[in-house]
Amino acid sequence: MDRFWGTFSRWLIVPVALLVLAIALYFLMRLFRLRKDQATGIALISPWLFGFLGFTAFPIFYSLYLSFTDYSLFGKENWVGLSNFIKLFTKDIEFWPSVRITLLYAILTLPIGVFGSLLVALLINREIKGIKIFRTIFYLTAILPDSAVAIIWRQLFNGESGLINFFLSLFGVNKIDWFGNPQFVLPAFVIISVWGIFGTNTIIFLAALKDVPRNLYEAAEIDGATTFNKFRHITIPQISSVILVQVVMSLIGSLQMFTVAQFLRPTTQAGIFMNQLVYTRGFTQLHMGEASAIAWILFVIILVLTLAVFKSSPAWVHYETEVKNAR
Amino acid sequence: MEKAVALNKSKPTRKIVMDIIIYAILIAISAVILIPLFWMISTALKSNADIFKWPPEWIPNPPHWENIANAWNAMPFNKFLQNSLFIVVLGVTAEVISETIVAYGFARYDFPGKNIIFILLLSTMMLPAHVTLIPTYIIWNKIGLIGEFDPLVLRAWTAWGPFYIFLMRQFFMGIPKELDDAADIDGASLPRKFFQIMLPQIKPILAAISVFAFRGYFNEFQGPLIYLSDKEKYTMTLGMYFFMGGVNEAPKWNYLMVIALIIALPSIVLYFAAQKYFIEGITFTGLKD
Known part of the structure; x- marks a missing residue:
């Protein structure tokens, strides 16, 4: 039990320190002639503020700086200008394959994950017998830990005795080395992600579907609208803001693939994601400057794609004018 | 109006067909979700030799409960x-x-x-x-x-x-x-x-x-x-x-x-x-x- 005491005592000290800082901030704000309630508000949110400044704002810029250095955890870093980036773009044999699979994986899983789960949500959004059992089963994939999911699929895709190769062999397909073959590693990852993604996205879409006012459908039925028309002109516009959130979240999530890939351990270079490259370069080879450069490239990719989605959203997201009351 | 009436008449059979299709899809998806989970449990209770059997065995025979303690230790x-x-x-x-x-x-x-x-x-x-x-x-x-x-x-x-x-x-x-x-x-x-x-x-x-x-x-x-x-x-x-x-x-x-x-x-x-x-x-x- 000895191994816990150090952390535990420091864990007790941190809130005390934060409280002292909050109180100090309160009086500082009072000196700046803020009202009592204003100063109290700032003091209350100060734990987040300190965490944000120290562990988010500062690190973002620090990692940008590091990407222009040869920092390696030991000793002083040297400014190397753009050479990390130039090396990655021109000489590095691992970099482009990782960009390729990271992007392709995100682009392929996005529509399947979002629209596939929307269809499933539509399916289970009806009150038929036994629907609760189906919902429970569907949600199961949302709650399993990534690591366990990865282990299951590693066994299923396993070249020698895996169930998937067995099913394929029934159709005369030879055994496939899914995670060793550059051609098959991407489809394998996509299949796993689709399996895991259904639960979470489906729950969210189901909740959104339940929020669509019933009277809209009734009005449309009186006008003789078909099921497809109702879906196209009522359901989609009504839940479009949820679709937007899902698209953005899925995109950001899939571009950051790490845990599942790390547990699946592809043996082909074509199956290594950018985030894994950040980890191996930074933490096993201690090339932290180079790792920061990769991390920033991925950050820019995520930023550009997210902004593109948001920019395109006025064209397809229908914003409600009425203000919904918070619960 | 005529069309609406016609639709109404055929609704019961149409509804039954729809329900059957929906249940079929629901069961298919459930199978896709549950088979990997079942396989996980099944593999956990197999002996080393049984894992590599071809064609694969669905239910471990006999189940090796001692795997639980052995894995944990x-x-x-x-x-x-x-x-x-x-x-x-x-x-x-x-x-x-x-x-x-x-x-x-x-x-x-x-x-x-x-x-x-x-x-x-x-x-x-x-x-x-x-x-x-x-x-x-x-x-x-x-x-x-x-x-x-x-x-x-x-x-x-x-x-x-x-x-x-x-x-x-x-x-x-x-x-x-x-x-x-x-x-x-x-x-x-x-x-x-x-x-x-x-x-x-x-x-x-x-x-x-x-x-x-x-x-x-x-x-x-x-x-x-x-x-x-x-x-x-x-x-x-x-x-x-x-x-x-x-x-x-x-x-x-x-x-x-x-x-x-x-x-x-x-x-x-x-x-x-x-x-x-x-x-x-x-x-x-x-x-x-």
Whole structure:
């Protein structure tokens, strides 16, 4: 039990320190002639503020700086200008394959994950017998830990005795080395992600579907609208803001693939994601400057794609004018 | 009008056909979800030789129950479980307390720059964790706490879950402000107001967030992988990762499945025990505001 005491005592000290800082901030704000309630508000949110400044704002810029250095955890870093980036773009044999699979994986899983789960949500959004059992089963994939999911699929895709190769062999397909073959590693990852993604996205879409006012459908039925028309002109516009959130979240999530890939351990270079490259370069080879450069490239990719989605959203997201009351 | 009548007449048969199609699809998807889970349990109880049988065996014959104990003892998983629980308890406690306080500040007080700060907070939700990974590691290295549990739990005190803050703020805003005002008139202090009036109101959301945070800390992988180097301090997930063996090594599938099942167990139990909170929580992630 000895191994816990150090952390535990420091864990007790941190809130005390934060409280002292909050109180100090309160009086500082009072000196700046803020009202009592204003100063109290700032003091209350100060734990987040300190965490944000120290562990988010500062690190973002620090990692940008590091990407222009040869920092390696030991000793002083040297400014190397753009050479990390130039090396990655021109000489590095691992970099482009990782960009390729990271992007392709995100682009392929996005529509399947979002629209596939929307269809499933539509399916289970009806009150038929036994629907609760189906919902429970569907949600199961949302709650399993990534690591366990990865282990299951590693066994299923396993070249020698895996169930998937067995099913394929029934159709005369030879055994496939899914995670060793550059051609098959991407489809394998996509299949796993689709399996895991259904639960979470489906729950969210189901909740959104339940929020669509019933009277809209009734009005449309009186006008003789078909099921497809109702879906196209009522359901989609009504839940479009949820679709937007899902698209953005899925995109950001899939571009950051790490845990599942790390547990699946592809043996082909074509199956290594950018985030894994950040980890191996930074933490096993201690090339932290180079790792920061990769991390920033991925950050820019995520930023550009997210902004593109948001920019395109006025064209397809229908914003409600009425203000919904918070619960 | 005629068309509508015709449709109405044929509705019963059409409806039955539709129902059959829907059930078929539902059952097919359920099979896709359940077969891997079934296979996991089945593999966990097979002998080494049975795992490599071709064609594969669906039900282990005989089931090797001793695999459970053997897997558990193959590595110091007892210790790993203690470590995981330690991290969970410290992390969840700190996170829930600090986030409640911060959310309360955002919901109930006005101060200059509040909206900008709140937008900043929301935008950190979209910030990929790996951009801050290396500098954060360097900070902990400078403090001298690499290899300790500290980097995994201490920051929880700074309310590092923007999404939970957002959730809780929404919840606070739904509580009538008159409750606060009445307490103010009575001259209640801020802590009293908070504990006696607010806390009882927010119990459901605290439960939802605790369930989620529990799962987050228990299943966390990247943090322990980077910060923990001493085998004594491995978590369950990290222990399982090293239990897999080297890149080109074939893992002991049956034992590995036992461990994976054990790791999945808390999440599954929590899911069934607190299904309502779980689904509420997940639903909020795709919040419509």
